Amino acid sequence: MNELKGLARAAQIYLDPQQRARELKAEGKKIAGYLCCYPPVEIMTALGYVPIRILGDMNEPITEADAYLPTVMCAFYRSILDVAMKGRYDFLDAFIGAHACDGAERVSYIWRSYLKSPCSFYLDVPHSNHAAAIDFFKVQLNYLKDELEKTSGCNFSQEALREAVKLYNKQRSLVRSLYKLNRQDPPLVSGSEMLQVMVSIMCIPAEEGNSLLEEVIEEVSNRSAGPGQKKGRILIWGSLIDNIAMTKLIEDCGLNIVIDDTAIGTRSFWVDVDETSDPFEGLAVRYLDKIVCPRTFRDTKGTRSEDLDNRFKYLKIMAKEWNVNGVYFNIIRNCDIHGYEIPEVRDYFEDIGIPVLVIEQDYSTTALEPLRTRFQAFAENIG
Amino acid sequence: MEQKKKKTSSAKTLQTAREAGNFGKRILASARLAAEEGKPVAWSMVDWWLGGTIAKAIGIELCYPENYGAFCAAVRKAEPFLDYAENDGVPNTTCGYARNGIGYTRRLKENNFIIPEDAPGGGMPKPLFLLGCGAVCDARYKWFQSMGRYMDVPVWTLEFPQTGVAEFFMPGYKEENIKFMVRELRSFVEFLEKLTGRKMDWDNLSERLDTTFKTHELAHKVDLLRKSVPSPAVNTDFWAIMIPHLYLPDDKEALAFYQRVYEEVKYKVDNKIGAIPNEKYRMAFAELPPWHTLGIFDEFAAKHGIAFAIESWNYHAPSPLPESEREGVNDPLELIARYSFHKFNEYTPTAQLNCMDPTIFTAPYLKWVEDYRIDGLFCHPLLSCRPATYTLMHLRNLLMEKCKVPSVVVEGDIVDLRVFNEEEAHVKIEAFIETMDHYREIRKKEGFEW
Ligand code: SF4
Ligand code: SF4
Numbered sequence: 001m002n003e004l005k006g007l008a009r010a011a012q013i014y015l016d017p018q019q020r021a022r023e024l025k026a027e028g029k030k031i032a033g034y035l036c037c038y039p040p041v042e043i044m045t046a047l048g049y050v051p052i053r054i055l056g057d058m059n060e061p062i063t064e065a066d067a068y069l070p071t072v073m074c075a076f077y078r079s080i081l082d083v084a085m086k087g088r089y090d091f092l093d094a095f096i097g098a099h100a101c102d103g104a105e106r107v108s109y110i111w112r113s114y115l116k117s118p119c120s121f122y123l124d125v126p127h128s129n130h131a132a133a134i135d136f137f138k139v140q141l142n143y144l145k146d147e148l149e150k151t152s153g154c155n156f157s158q159e160a161l162r163e164a165v166k167l168y169n170k171q172r173s174l175v176r177s178l179y180k181l182n183r184q185d186p187p188l189v190s191g192s193e194m195l196q197v198m199v200s201i202m203c204i205p206a207e208e209g210n211s212l213l214e215e216v217i218e219e220v221s222n223r224s225a226g227p228g229q230k231k232g233r234i235l236i237w238g239s240l241i242d243n244i245a246m247t248k249l250i251e252d253c254g255l256n257i258v259i260d261d262t263a264i265g266t267r268s269f270w271v272d273v274d275e276t277s278d279p280f281e282g283l284a285v286r287y288l289d290k291i292v293c294p295r296t297f298r299d300t301k302g303t304r305s306e307d308l309d310n311r312f313k314y315l316k317i318m319a320k321e322w323n324v325n326g327v328y329f330n331i332i333r334n335c336d337i338h339g340y341e342i343p344e345v346r347d348y349f350e351d352i353g354i355p356v357l358v359i360e361q362d363y364s365t366t367a368l369e370p371l372r373t374r375f376q377a378f379a380e381n382i383g
Numbered sequence: 384m385e386q387k388k389k390k391t392s393s394a395k396t397l398q399t400a401r402e403a404g405n406f407g408k409r410i411l412a413s414a415r416l417a418a419e420e421g422k423p424v425a426w427s428m429v430d431w432w433l434g435g436t437i438a439k440a441i442g443i444e445l446c447y448p449e450n451y452g453a454f455c456a457a458v459r460k461a462e463p464f465l466d467y468a469e470n471d472g473v474p475n476t477t478c479g480y481a482r483n484g485i486g487y488t489r490r491l492k493e494n495n496f497i498i499p500e501d502a503p504g505g506g507m508p509k510p511l512f513l514l515g516c517g518a519v520c521d522a523r524y525k526w527f528q529s530m531g532r533y534m535d536v537p538v539w540t541l542e543f544p545q546t547g548v549a550e551f552f553m554p555g556y557k558e559e560n561i562k563f564m565v566r567e568l569r570s571f572v573e574f575l576e577k578l579t580g581r582k583m584d585w586d587n588l589s590e591r592l593d594t595t596f597k598t599h600e601l602a603h604k605v606d607l608l609r610k611s612v613p614s615p616a617v618n619t620d621f622w623a624i625m626i627p628h629l630y631l632p633d634d635k636e637a638l639a640f641y642q643r644v645y646e647e648v649k650y651k652v653d654n655k656i657g658a659i660p661n662e663k664y665r666m667a668f669a670e671l672p673p674w675h676t677l678g679i680f681d682e683f684a685a686k687h688g689i690a691f692a693i694e695s696w697n698y699h700a701p702s703p704l705p706e707s708e709r710e711g712v713n714d715p716l717e718l719i720a721r722y723s724f725h726k727f728n729e730y731t732p733t734a735q736l737n738c739m740d741p742t743i744f745t746a747p748y749l750k751w752v753e754d755y756r757i758d759g760l761f762c763h764p765l766l767s768c769r770p771a772t773y774t775l776m777h778l779r780n781l782l783m784e785k786c787k788v789p790s791v792v793v794e795g796d797i798v799d800l801r802v803f804n805e806e807e808a809h810v811k812i813e814a815f816i817e818t819m820d821h822y823r824e825i826r827k828k829e830g831f832e833w
Binding site: 066067068069070072073097099101102103105106108109110112113120121122124126127128130131132133135136139143146147294295297299300303304307331333334336337339340341342343344346358360 | 471472473474476477478481515517520521522524525526528529531532535536537538539540542543544545546547549550553556559560562563566567570738739740741764765766767769770772773774775776777780781
């Protein structure tokens with residue numbers, strides 16, 4: 001079964017992202033599930049845990065979660081609790097919740113009230129990148145380490161953590177290399193293929209993920225038939241996408257997804273951890289300051305336009321380097337973090353002449369079809 | 384046929400509650416006056432006394448867009464602002480107060496920062512800066528950041544750590560939280576000094592803090608008195624009298640006002656005078672009220688004898704800071720940090736006892752239902768305030784499982800009156816009476832105290 005390689009292997013893992021973790025568990029490994037991009041996978045790995053990103057399921061109607069969460073919350077996090085209540089993550093040895101946004105925070109709490117695992121930790125992530133916040137976050141990471149160590153069956157060592165930092169930095173650099181292949185026109189990797197790879201590497205051990213990435217890079221670098229040229233080259237910004245039903249719909253409408261700034265995409269991989277003498281220092285800075293997500297407040301800088309550059313310049317750079325001619329704002333309904341940001345990011349792109357399509361979607365494959373005409377119109381518009 | 388005009392506001396049962404509205408008006412008027420005199424004014428989120436007192440001690444007048452949102456809703460003038468914010472791309476699912484504030488700010492900008500003549504309550508003047516806060520909800524800082532867009536003024540976000548229950552009890556954890564908050568407050572003072580060119584008046588700050596503690600102690604004592612049967616004051620009283628303790632606790636007038644509230648409530652308790660004529664059921668209310676239709680609670684009282692004995696955890700003053708936490712603390716910033724942290728975590732032992740998370744919005748009710756002899760919980764899930772809604776289902780489950788207290792769910796909104804169905808609320812409450820009777824019996828059989 002594991003003879004599949006590269007994109008085919010990614011497609012296989014994507015179909016049942018937790019399968020590899022369940023296999024490893026059967027072999028005696030410990031599995032840690034975590035929410036969002038803020039709990040450092042390096043710490044889990046250094047303590048012998050296999051970290052896996054907890055995902056929702058756009059195909060699964062939300063039924064169980066209704067008894068625990070109101071319908072007015074982000075459907076991605078509702079879906080996460082729903083599939084968890086249905087037993088999908090029952091095999092976890094550790095659950096790491098995080099205060100990424102209100103949704104993530106409250107679901108972390110409610111998850112812990114009903115679903116018990118041998119180890120459980122709620123990681124408080126400060127709201128800003130202030131110096132005191134980074135120091136506080138570093139302390140939090142040490143508590144996370146202490147808590148995981150209690151059940152890991154192995155002792156923590158700085159050396160193992162340094163190794164883990166190297167391992168994941170390598171993964172990040174491979175991810176960046178893969179995305180770079182999409183700078184050309186037509187791009188070499190479709191948005192759906194990219195998403196399958198991203199989901200896969202978040203759900204298997206880092207070494208396996210790195211091999212998978214190397215295979216994919218080699219495969220697509222030599223391919224003759226990639227996604228082909230479509231009407232527009234777009235960047236996706238906003239709430240995460242973890243299901244290819246969404247990317248396929250966009251691509252079917254005549255758009256190449258060449259780059260993204262979303263949480264199951266570049267946002268989780270774009271920047272490295274500095275190899276500092278105290279590895280917790282590098283981790284705290286990377287996760288709290290260097291990851292650029294609108295959930296982290298950055299102090300107002302100078303004039304309004306200087307401030308906007310301080311917050312969003314990386315998007316301008318991405319748009320230029322990947323030569324995009326349109327941006328899709330993917331907003332999962334009730335996602336406040338991205339919701340409040342819409343007018344500013346929209347104006348920021350439109351000021352540099354890049355049109356924007358904003359869609360609030362319901363994180364459900366059955367609710368996608370009505371969006372088709374809007375993507376088609378956007379493709380016509382920018383094509 | 385004669386049409387009976389529906390009353391939207393509540394008559395309130397306390398005399399002091401009827402007078403409390405003046406504080407809200409005073410906040411706005413003082414801010415406008417300060418602006419006219421060229422003094423610095425800032426817009427602030429409710430931050431549980433973390434930064435507001437500090438800003439005032441350096442001489443900044445504050446007004447509160449959140450309270451302004453509730454005010455616009457209460458006078459039913461929020462809709463145009465909501466529309467105006469949505470019209471600029473802000474999703475209609477975001478916080479109603481936020482959309483009200485964003486819509487207002489957009490209009491203010493278009494009017495060259497001259498307050499529009501028709502602004503409800505006289506309006507808020509342009510601020511020197513915006514004071515956001517990390518407590519409770521993302522809106523509290525993301526909303527303010529997005530408002531900066533219309534005004535080109537800096538935004539400061541006060542950090543507020545959000546702890547898990549098990550983590551709270553980890554060795555050293557709490558002190559690390561306090562240390563972090565204190566450092567953040569110090570940076571805030573630096574920010575203020577740089578922005579205003581003034582020096583912090585530490586004596587003024589200590590004095591304000593002292594007044595705050597006194598005002599809050601009285602507010603807390605009023606809460607304790609409300610445990611009495613019959614209930615001496617109800618939810619609609621509380622939502623009026625909370626304005627001074629939430630926004631102006633460091634103000635001498637607020638302190639004097641609370642002395643009067645306390646005396647009024649104490650008199651009613653001593654003489655067994657109930658807030659409502661014929662109290663039959665005692666309910667709790669979670670969490671934010673339908674500001675536009677508060678009169679409905681008077682109707683529930685008249686029709687069914689329902690007294691809302693306790694409500695809205697987040698708006699209540701905490702119990703006084705324990706002596707052990709104050710001992711040897713001379714830095715007012717540390718006192719502030721400890722006090723605010725105490726507000727959010729004083730019910731953590733209750734949460735631990737019940738093996739549940741989170742403390743905020745949830746654990747206090749587990750204690751309250753017993754302390755206030757509650758027959759049922761009125762859950763008010765809000766269309767646009769998710770943070771106060773997220774845990775309501777969870778809370779219902781917990782109250783039923785641990786305390787055999789049932790709940791009724793009536794959906795609505797703080798600002799948007801279009802989503803609140805009064806008739807439906809009445810029908811649901813009518814049916815709920817029987818449920819409360821039923822669970823009274825069950826609690827009796829199972830040996831609960833109430
Ligand atoms: S989509 Fe928004 S609300 Fe949902 S997890 Fe992401 S940031 Fe949070
Ligand atoms: S708690 Fe709710 S109503 Fe208050 S600012 Fe936050 S989202 Fe808005």
